[in-house]
Amino acid sequence: xxxxxxxxxxxxxxxxxxxxxxxxxxxxxxxxxxxxxxxxxxxxxxxxxxxxxxxxxxxxxxxxxxxxxxxxxxxxxxxxxxxxxxxxxxxxxxxxxxxxxxxxxxxxxxxxxxxxxxxxxxxxxxxx
Amino acid sequence: xxxxxxxxxxxxxxxxxxxxxxxxxxxxxxxxxxxxxxxxxxxxxxxxxxxxxxxxxxxxxxxxxxxxxxxxxxxxxxxxxxxxxxxxxxxxxxxxxxxxxxxxxxxxxxxxxxxxxxxxxxxxxxxx
Amino acid sequence: xxxxxxxxxxxxxxxxxxxxxxxxxxxxxxxxxxxxxxxxxxxxxxxxxxxxxxxxxxxxxxxxxxxxxxxxxxxxxxxxxxxxxxxxxxxxxxxxxxxxxxxxxxxxxxxxxxxxxxxxxxxxxxxx
Amino acid sequence: xxxxxxxxxxxxxxxxxxxxxxxxxxxxxxxxxxxxxxxxxxxxxxxxxxxxxxxxxxxxxxxxxxxxxxxxxxxxxxxxxxxxxxxxxxxxxxxxxxxxxxxxxxxxxxxxxxxxxxxxxxxxxxxx
Amino acid sequence: xxxxxxxxxxxxxxxxxxxxxxxxxxxxxxxxxxxxxxxxxxxxxxxxxxxxxxxxxxxxxxxxxxxxxxxxxxxxxxxxxxxxxxxxxxxxxxxxxxxxxxxxxxxxxxxxxxxxxxxxxxxxxxxx
Amino acid sequence: xxxxxxxxxxxxxxxxxxxxxxxxxxxxxxxxxxxxxxxxxxxxxxxxxxxxxxxxxxxxxxxxxxxxxxxxxxxxxxxxxxxxxxxxxxxxxxxxxxxxxxxxxxxxxxxxxxxxxxxxxxxxxxxx
Numbered sequence: 001x002x003x004x005x006x007x008x009x010x011x012x013x014x015x016x017x018x019x020x021x022x023x024x025x026x027x028x029x030x031x032x033x034x035x036x037x038x039x040x041x042x043x044x045x046x047x048x049x050x051x052x053x054x055x056x057x058x059x060x061x062x063x064x065x066x067x068x069x070x071x072x073x074x075x076x077x078x079x080x081x082x083x084x085x086x087x088x089x090x091x092x093x094x095x096x097x098x099x100x101x102x103x104x105x106x107x108x109x110x111x112x113x114x115x116x117x118x119x120x121x122x123x124x125x126x127x128x
Numbered sequence: 129x130x131x132x133x134x135x136x137x138x139x140x141x142x143x144x145x146x147x148x149x150x151x152x153x154x155x156x157x158x159x160x161x162x163x164x165x166x167x168x169x170x171x172x173x174x175x176x177x178x179x180x181x182x183x184x185x186x187x188x189x190x191x192x193x194x195x196x197x198x199x200x201x202x203x204x205x206x207x208x209x210x211x212x213x214x215x216x217x218x219x220x221x222x223x224x225x226x227x228x229x230x231x232x233x234x235x236x237x238x239x240x241x242x243x244x245x246x247x248x249x250x251x252x253x254x255x256x
Numbered sequence: 257x258x259x260x261x262x263x264x265x266x267x268x269x270x271x272x273x274x275x276x277x278x279x280x281x282x283x284x285x286x287x288x289x290x291x292x293x294x295x296x297x298x299x300x301x302x303x304x305x306x307x308x309x310x311x312x313x314x315x316x317x318x319x320x321x322x323x324x325x326x327x328x329x330x331x332x333x334x335x336x337x338x339x340x341x342x343x344x345x346x347x348x349x350x351x352x353x354x355x356x357x358x359x360x361x362x363x364x365x366x367x368x369x370x371x372x373x374x375x376x377x378x379x380x381x382x383x384x
Numbered sequence: 385x386x387x388x389x390x391x392x393x394x395x396x397x398x399x400x401x402x403x404x405x406x407x408x409x410x411x412x413x414x415x416x417x418x419x420x421x422x423x424x425x426x427x428x429x430x431x432x433x434x435x436x437x438x439x440x441x442x443x444x445x446x447x448x449x450x451x452x453x454x455x456x457x458x459x460x461x462x463x464x465x466x467x468x469x470x471x472x473x474x475x476x477x478x479x480x481x482x483x484x485x486x487x488x489x490x491x492x493x494x495x496x497x498x499x500x501x502x503x504x505x506x507x508x509x510x511x512x
Numbered sequence: 513x514x515x516x517x518x519x520x521x522x523x524x525x526x527x528x529x530x531x532x533x534x535x536x537x538x539x540x541x542x543x544x545x546x547x548x549x550x551x552x553x554x555x556x557x558x559x560x561x562x563x564x565x566x567x568x569x570x571x572x573x574x575x576x577x578x579x580x581x582x583x584x585x586x587x588x589x590x591x592x593x594x595x596x597x598x599x600x601x602x603x604x605x606x607x608x609x610x611x612x613x614x615x616x617x618x619x620x621x622x623x624x625x626x627x628x629x630x631x632x633x634x635x636x637x638x639x640x
Numbered sequence: 641x642x643x644x645x646x647x648x649x650x651x652x653x654x655x656x657x658x659x660x661x662x663x664x665x666x667x668x669x670x671x672x673x674x675x676x677x678x679x680x681x682x683x684x685x686x687x688x689x690x691x692x693x694x695x696x697x698x699x700x701x702x703x704x705x706x707x708x709x710x711x712x713x714x715x716x717x718x719x720x721x722x723x724x725x726x727x728x729x730x731x732x733x734x735x736x737x738x739x740x741x742x743x744x745x746x747x748x749x750x751x752x753x754x755x756x757x758x759x760x761x762x763x764x765x766x767x768x
Contacts, residue, residue, distance in 0.1 A: 002642060028621065031628035032605050034690075035612065035620065042682050043617050047229045050674075052222040057188060061223055064189045065230040068196040070326060070582060071618040093288050094180035095189055100291065101175045102193040104486040105299050106327040108291065109284065116287035130258060156493065159500035160477050162306075163484065163492065170298050171489050178290075198454060198710060199490040221672050228675065230616040233683050234711040236675065237668065244671035303485045308478035316441060317448045317479055321486040324452040326582060349544050350436040351445055356547065357431045358449040360742040361555050362583040364547065365540065372543035386514060412749065415756035416733050418562075419740065419748065426554050427745050434546075454710060455746040559741045564734040572697060573735055576704040577742040606692040607701055613687045614705040 002041055009045030015055060016048070016081040055085040060095055067099045067111045075111060079118040089119055130169055137173030143183060144176070144209040183213040188223055195227045195239045203239060207246040217247055258297055265301030271311060272304070272337040311341040316351055323355045323367045331367060335374040345375055386425055393429030399439060400432070400465040439469040444479055451483045451495045459495060463502040473503055514553055521557030527567060528560070528593040567597040572607055579611045579623045587623060591630040601631055642681055649685030655695060656688070656721040695725040700735055707739045707751045715751060719758040729759055 013022055028036040048058055059082040066075040082092055092115060100108035141150055156164040176186060187210040194203040210220055220243060228236035269278055284292040304314055315338040322331040338348055348371060356364035397406055412420040432442055443466040450459040466476055476499060484492035525534055540548040560570060571594040578587040594604055604627060612620035653662055668676040688698055699722040706715040722732055732755060740748035 002645075005642075027628075028624060031624055031631075032609065035605075035609050035624055038609070038612060038682075038686065039617060039621065042678075042686070043229050046678065046682070047226055050222065050225070052218050053226065057185075057219075058226055060185060060188050061192045061226045062230065064192040065196045065227060065616075066618060068193045069231065069616075069618070071622070073622060074618040090180050091185075093291075094178065097178070097288065097291050097294070098175055098181065098186055098189045099193060100294060100488075101171050102190065102488040102490060103197065104321075104325075104484075104488045105295060106322060106325070106330040106486060109295065110327070110329060112284065112287055112291055116283075119287075130261075133258075155500075156496065159496055159503075160481065163477075163481050163496055166298075166302065166481070166484060167489060167493065170294075170302070174294065174298070193488075194490060197488075197490070199494070201494060202490040221675075225672065225675050225678070228616075228678060230618060232612075232614040232616045232705075232709075233679060234614060234706060234709070234714040237679065238711070238713060240668065240671055240675055244667075247671075299485050303482055306478065306481070308474050309482065313441075313444060313475075314482055316444050317482045318486065320445045320448040321452045321483060324449045325487065346436050347441075349547075350434065353434070353544065353547050353550070354431055354437065354442055354445045355449060356550060356744075357427050358446065358744040358746060359453065360577075360581075360740075360744045361551060362578060362581070362586040362742060365551065366583070366585060368540065368543055368547055372539075375543075386517075389514075411756075412752060415752055415759075416737065419733075419737050419752055422554075422558065422737070422740060423745060423749065426550075426558070430550065430554070449744075450746060453744075453746070455750070457750060458746040555741050559738055562734065562737070564730050565738065569697075569700060569731075570738055572700050573704045573738045574742065576701045577708045577739060580705045580708040581743065602692050603697075606690065609690070610687055610693065610698055610701045611705060613683050614702065615709065 005041040005045040006037065007045075008049040009040035009043065012044040012048040012055075013040070016044075016059075016084060017077070018080070018084070021077060021080065056082070056087050059085055059087055060091075063092065063095050063111075064099060067096065067107055068103050070107055070110075072110060072114060076114050076118060079115055080122065083118075083122055089115075133169040133173035134165065135173075136177040137168035137171065140172040140176040140183075141168070144172075144187075144212060145205070146208070146212070149205060149208070184210070184215050187213055187215055188219075191220065191223050191239075192227060195224065195235055196231050198235055198238075200238060200242060204242050204246060207243055208250065211246075211250055217243075261297040261301035262293065263301075264305040265296035265299065268300040268304040268311075269296065272300075272315075272340060273333070274336070274340070277333060277336070312338070312343050315341055315343055316347075319348065319351050319367075320355060323352065323363055324359050326363055326366075328366060328370060332370055332374060335371055336378065339374075339378055345371075389425040389429035390421065391429075392433040393424035393427065396428040396432040396439075397424065400428075400443075400468060401461070402464070402468070405461060405464065440466070440471050443469055443471055444475075447476065447479050447495075448483060451480065451491055452487050454491055454494075456494060456498060460498050460502060463499055464506065467502075467506055473499075517553040517557035518549065519557075520561040521552035521555065524556040524560040524567075525552070528556075528571075528596060529589070530592070530596070533589060533592065568594070568599050571597055571599055572603075575604065575607050576611060579608065579619055580615050582619055582622075584622060584626060588626050588630060591627055592634065595630075595634055601627075645681040645685035646677065647685075648689040649680035649683065652684040652688040652695075653680070656684075656699075656724060657717070658720070658724070661717060661720065696722070696727050699725055699727055700731075703732065703735050703751075704739060707736065707747055708743050710747055710750075712750060712754060716754055716758060719755055720762065723758075723762055729755075 059078060062078050063082060066078060079092065096108055096111045096115060156167065187206060190206050191210055194206060207220065224236055224239045224243060284295065315334060318334050319338060322334060335348065352364055352367045352371060412423065443462060446462050447466060450462060463476065480492055480495045480499060571590060574590050575594060578590060591604065608620055608623045608627060668679065699718060702718050703722060706718060719732065736748055736751045736755060
């Protein structure tokens, strides 16, 4: 294991995800510790920790690619991450609408339905 | 034809594309005037002309979805558009690198190769 | 909002979907009224309301693209729509079989399983 | 080799493709005679030779799946096949326009550009 | 029906799948006996029964294509098949890790999660 | 830069690719040295250099994912790599045939055409 890259990844994950989400993600360690190391060190350490794009710009990229490839389970987690790093609900909705013209309505509609659920949970958490 | 939407679309296209590119796009009118109207009125009028995201944020979405779906002919045109609306080469390269983790290296490598060509042409145009 | 396009879209949706399905779709209005307007005005108003193809031919296109892109939630709704606009179960099954050669068996098998469920519900509704 | 299936496939191919196109396809025999047999016996013999859908309905399915998966080389050949089995240019254009809402504009635009080329070649052949 | 091809397919399926899984697959017969025949005769008879690759090499191909196209329901069944024909858990995990670089982390992560579940069920079955 | 990972990657690339191909790949260094480092260190260093699968098993995975995602430019390079690490032409053809049932004929046909070209070049190089 490459400690600097892994530590950078862990730090990026703390900015993006709640403790509960990170706990869920760590389940990967039990199945494949090597893939877990790559996710943290490469995915979050090498990629999210880079300069040149802000975390909110990175989440625009992430939301768009997940919508385009129909990866809706991961989209749910990154919709919350997008809110966490400062994208507004209006901006997230706008990313999905823009995608409609590029990937077609079926994926945009499915993404918007999930966004509606995530926004609702987020409001409930903040009103507690 | 719905004039306000079409005019909004034409205006957005002027901000995004050079006169030469727009001329090439208009070839669509001869094959299907109806699809041409939808491209301008819906694609650029209804989508690109909206508020909530800047044109440079919209191009981040567009580049990402084109890389993810492997639409490399359209990517070439939008790499130039991304430069035109103010994204730096560094930011564009960063979008492609971020995508590598989400769509895999083959598409990221192909996208970066095309970006290299577009950046070279762009430098030559500006040094004239 | 562009009333003629929106009204055309609503009329097409009435031919395609049951009242219950349309009611479910309208949930989109609460999350993003703008995407809802695009779905109705562009998706159903501009596209489904056009001439040149019948609604049953349009549903052949729709089923095929949804199977190909693996959009199985939307497929369920359009399998019912295909029956509503007059495609026979035999024709729908045949579309899925034809797709097997073009998109591979995994997606064809998944589509056929959903078709089996939709056909069963449809028979139960008609025997009431 | 299964003669009845292979002969049925050859017959379907004669209805779909010009002699020149079939000659080109046969190049597969030199690389992999087994894949060639599957293409003819399964692809055209088992699938295109079935009842329940007409050849022109089958080409609507084929064009749609090829546009959706971005298989533009194969699309070119099947645009010509679609004309050969009786779809009008207007109907083909309409299939592509309908797809725009389901797969996004980039693939629809690319498909329409190829359709424009195929229609032009077709007109030149008929005016000879 | 073509008996030799169908019988070859049934034999291959017996090597790949448990009786319970095959029973579930046969549900297809009630919806579309023709697609069922193609699955057995073409999918398993023509393809899996061929020489040149072992069944465990074939399952490497199958797992990879299912991960790449995001066909996760089918992946579950073939993860079990991969164990049945002799791939080790370590080799299966390695296929998924290799895919991460080619299709991106979202699909690799989803595949690994399902593999974790299948491996757990498999251990429980063997400890009975 | 992380020297051990980069060196491992360079070593794997020497086993997979001819000097000429590696020279072409290095063009990436001029466009984005960071992506180049990731390709070598992560793609080839972290992934191809791992145990648990042989290089020829890894190329089966690679060919399959490239065919499935339609990445035909990268496929060409990896068809040659597959021969270099010891897969026979017969095994490569068999991977493509197996894919036909999982991704459909259009992509299998396109892959086989490219394989035919690569095999021809390979024979010419060996007869020199």
